[in-house]
Amino acid sequence: MKTTPLPLLALLLAGMLALAAQATPSAQDILAASDAVRNPEHPFGVTNTLIEYRNGQQTGSSTLGIYSRADAHSGRFRSLVRFVAPARDAGKLMLYSGKDLWFYDPANKASVRLSPQQRLLGQASNGDVVSVNLALDYRASDAGEEDVPDGERGTRHCHKLTLAARTPEASYHHIEIWIDTGTLQPVKARFYAESGKLLKTAYFRHYRKQLGAERPTETVIIDGLDPNWVTVMRFSDWVQREVPDAWLQRDYLARFKPD
Amino acid sequence: MHRWLVCVMAVALWPQWAHCDDSDALLLADAAPRQVAAAKDWQWYAEGAFGQAAWRHGLGRDANQRLSLDVQLDKSLTTGWRAVLANRLDLNWPAPSGQQHSINTLKEAYLSWQPQDERSFDIGRVNARYGVATGYNPSDFLRAGAIRSLVSVDPASLKKNRLGSVMLRAQTLWRGGALTALVSPKLAQQASTEAFSADFGATNNQQRWLLALSQQVSEDLNPQWLLHGGQGQATQLGFNLTTLLGDAGVAFIEWSGGRDRSQWAQALQRADDTAWRNRLASGLSYTTASKLTLTLEYDHNSAALDRASWAALRHGPSAAYLQYRQWTQRSQELPTRQALGVYALWQDALVQRLELNAMLRHNLADHSRLAWLEARYHLERADLALQWQVQSGKAGSEYGTAPQHRAWQALVRRYF
Numbered sequence: 001m002k003t004t005p006l007p008l009l010a011l012l013l014a015g016m017l018a019l020a021a022q023a024t025p026s027a028q029d030i031l032a033a034s035d036a037v038r039n040p041e042h043p044f045g046v047t048n049t050l051i052e053y054r055n056g057q058q059t060g061s062s063t064l065g066i067y068s069r070a071d072a073h074s075g076r077f078r079s080l081v082r083f084v085a086p087a088r089d090a091g092k093l094m095l096y097s098g099k100d101l102w103f104y105d106p107a108n109k110a111s112v113r114l115s116p117q118q119r120l121l122g123q124a125s126n127g128d129v130v131s132v133n134l135a136l137d138y139r140a141s142d143a144g145e146e147d148v149p150d151g152e153r154g155t156r157h158c159h160k161l162t163l164a165a166r167t168p169e170a171s172y173h174h175i176e177i178w179i180d181t182g183t184l185q186p187v188k189a190r191f192y193a194e195s196g197k198l199l200k201t202a203y204f205r206h207y208r209k210q211l212g213a214e215r216p217t218e219t220v221i222i223d224g225l226d227p228n229w230v231t232v233m234r235f236s237d238w239v240q241r242e243v244p245d246a247w248l249q250r251d252y253l254a255r256f257k258p259d
Numbered sequence: 260m261h262r263w264l265v266c267v268m269a270v271a272l273w274p275q276w277a278h279c280d281d282s283d284a285l286l287l288a289d290a291a292p293r294q295v296a297a298a299k300d301w302q303w304y305a306e307g308a309f310g311q312a313a314w315r316h317g318l319g320r321d322a323n324q325r326l327s328l329d330v331q332l333d334k335s336l337t338t339g340w341r342a343v344l345a346n347r348l349d350l351n352w353p354a355p356s357g358q359q360h361s362i363n364t365l366k367e368a369y370l371s372w373q374p375q376d377e378r379s380f381d382i383g384r385v386n387a388r389y390g391v392a393t394g395y396n397p398s399d400f401l402r403a404g405a406i407r408s409l410v411s412v413d414p415a416s417l418k419k420n421r422l423g424s425v426m427l428r429a430q431t432l433w434r435g436g437a438l439t440a441l442v443s444p445k446l447a448q449q450a451s452t453e454a455f456s457a458d459f460g461a462t463n464n465q466q467r468w469l470l471a472l473s474q475q476v477s478e479d480l481n482p483q484w485l486l487h488g489g490q491g492q493a494t495q496l497g498f499n500l501t502t503l504l505g506d507a508g509v510a511f512i513e514w515s516g517g518r519d520r521s522q523w524a525q526a527l528q529r530a531d532d533t534a535w536r537n538r539l540a541s542g543l544s545y546t547t548a549s550k551l552t553l554t555l556e557y558d559h560n561s562a563a564l565d566r567a568s569w570a571a572l573r574h575g576p577s578a579a580y581l582q583y584r585q586w587t588q589r590s591q592e593l594p595t596r597q598a599l600g601v602y603a604l605w606q607d608a609l610v611q612r613l614e615l616n617a618m619l620r621h622n623l624a625d626h627s628r629l630a631w632l633e634a635r636y637h638l639e640r641a642d643l644a645l646q647w648q649v650q651s652g653k654a655g656s657e658y659g660t661a662p663q664h665r666a667w668q669a670l671v672r673r674y675f
Contacts, residue, residue: 051291053284059611063296085296087304087640087674091333098478099503107331107345108418109388117507117546121606151285203285220288222281230284232291244376250481251430251437251473255371255379257333257341258298 027140027161031177033184035133038204039077040211043069043243045258046235047084053230062086065258069243074098075136076169078248080256093256097248098169104253111250120171134177137170138163148178150187151205151220156180158187172199185214191224198224210238303330303675308410310646310668318662325410325670326350341371345386347420349408361454362408367423377432384457386423387441389471389485390513390540391499394600394620395558395593397515397538398497400469400487401443403590404450404461411668412631412648413618414602417591424462435475443467445490466490479503485515493518493533504543512541522562522594526586527579536562542600554602560593566624569595573625573655580655594657595624612637620658627652627659642672 025033045067052060063084068077078097083089093104094114101114134140143160150156158178165173173194178187186204193199200223204216217236223229246252306327313320332344345366354360369383386405390396394414405421428441447460467489475481485497495517502510516537524532542556564572564583572580587594603617616633628651635644647667652659 047295049295053287054611056283056287058291061292065298082298084298087302088637088642090299090302091331100475100478100481105419106333108415109386110415110418111391113391113501113509113511115503115505115507115509115544115546117548118552121546121548121550149281151288153282153285201281203281218288220285222284227281227284230287232288234291234293234295236295242376245434246377246432249432249435249437249473249475251439251471252432255373255430257335259335 027142027159028135030159030179030184031138031140031161031163032133032135034177034179034186035135037183037185037213037215039070039133040213040215040238040240041070042211042240043067044211045237045239045241045243047237049234049236051232051234053228053232054226055228060086062089067241067243067247067258069245069248070133071098072245075133077132080243080247080253082256082258093253095248095250095253100250102250102253104250106254109254111253116171132171134163134175137165137167138175139166143176145181146178148188151203151218156187157182183214186216200224210235211240300334301330301332303328304672305329305675306670306672308668308670310666312663312666314662315664316662321353323668324352327410339373341373342369343371343383344368347408349410355409358408358452359454363455364407364420364422365457366421369423379430381426381428384423384425384462385428385441386421387426387428387469388418389483389497389499391501391511392513392540392542392556392558393544393554393602394556394618395540395598396513396591397540397560398483398485398499398513399591400485400495400497400515401462401467404464406591407458407461411646412629413616413633413646422458422462424467425459435481437471437473439469439471441469443469443489465492487515495519504545507547508543508545510541510543512539514539519562521564522560522587522590522592523564523568523583526583536560538562550606551608552604554600556600556602558593558598558600560596563587563593563596564624565596569624584660595622597623599623622652622657625652625656625659627656629658640674642670642674644670644672646670 045065048064048066050062051058065082065084066079068079071078076098081094081096083092091106095102101119103112103114140161140163143162146158146160147155148158158180161177161179163175163177172191174192175189177189180187185207189202191199200221203220205220206216206218207214208217210217217234219233221231221233247256308325311320311322327347327349329347334342336342347364347366349362351360365384367384367386369381369385371379371381373379387401388399390399396402401424406417407422408420410416410420424443425446426441426443428439430437430439443463445466446463448464450461451458470486471483473481473483479502482498482500486494487497488494495515497515499513504510514537516535518533519536521532523529539559540556542554544552544554546552572583584594599621601619605615607613608615614635618631620629631648633644633646635642649665650658650661650663
């Protein structure tokens, strides 16, 4: 019987290892893939209905029209957010373009520059856990695989990733996120402050086919400091639409009138 | 349902839900209403107010009532065409001094044509407002004569309840920048006190033009330059800029300058004293984690009277004093060179949905003050508010002269 030469065996082994390494996506790749599940790759519009609860009672609701596109250079989402309800706020606009944040009130034609702190304190801040490319602003590391309860009382086998902020644009110091190992759908995430304090927990649920992919149509956000403060975010009326770059600036706010 | 009962049920049904807080929240979410609100082209509200004012010079107190109707319409007509209308009617009892019980303010009425995403044209009455400061906006060139009905000294109210100017406006946009040009013709000679007048004489009593150029130079800096000129006035330059100070602060600066007559010469039609004049508003805002935003603003106007001239005017003939004050009020200008303003907005103050607003304006020449406070509670489709203001200072000072010393007002606003 002929024996296989040792160098050839070593070469084969090395090749198999290289292929295996190529086949196993990195934590950063998994995160990027789960970003793509949440965010369409082309400019889009979506309606976001937010329902807020405190101590089990509904305390408020609002509806936002979101018009968003990923920046061709940075990959970050730039968005125009139009308040549809309540009536008090109808027609008001927010522009999110990196650090360029503006609030516009059509009643007085005033554009007011907002600080990142004001963004985080507002109702629309919860958009941070939805239309954002986490892979751009956070460094992901693999924290193993585990079975976790999902938002629909099921159990999903997930990658657990730990994300550390790596750019000034990152809104949270670090994040834990659970991503389904089979579908790469985000299932649950926990957002933390630098102090280690839990700021919010999000469940991504009710996956439906929207704009060519299964996407979460509901996110349930539980406040970290007060678990009795719950915000339900529902996404409807997804539509692929043009959001020209020229719209995403202060001077356009006065004339933004979506179809 | 009691929270503990929800927990027990959840854990019994889904044993993996040992951590009960989240299952509780998800049960709530399951039962959340599914209606989705649709955008409307129009919105309107009715506001009823009553209050009391205390007058100076031993003139006692007066009760007052007001009913206001405010409507806004923004309707797409055909592709690229859009109609905008904003109107407000104030009914006052008693009638404000020198005015009728009813005052209608036709704020905006214009047609807009947008042949391409990046180009647009507007024709009609447009509220074209510029500036980034809170209390004084020197680059808001079209503000003179715009306030027809004064319902509150709150800067936000002054900006909302005002007349636009009739104009033809064109705008072109590109990534990170915009150029706007407008011409505003002379349509009438002087303002009207008629209740339902469109009052073109208040805003279009001279021919004017304006150019505004914005260009983003970095993610944080988006300066805007303006040029404004017109019949009988030298071209004025304007500039405004904001920048972030860390995560919670915003700094702003707004300036206008050019060769101009002093306010004194313009108000009293005195000899031409044209020289370079600067107007400036600058400051910073800071927002705390508890949703309190504090703004400090410094205002300067070199076309206004200096301290000595202001003191002389205060102690001189009352007709000249009155004429100067009326001119500065109509023009929304500072009567003296320097002022300070402190503004506070506290959202969800102490309880959810309660908003506290405060303003303190201080004249640095005569040390008179205006203080204004508002507590506003938001219901689902209505607001309840209580406002209080006091003007204090020596006789003849900016705020010590106003006949109204103290005032309070309670109001209810219902949105439809």
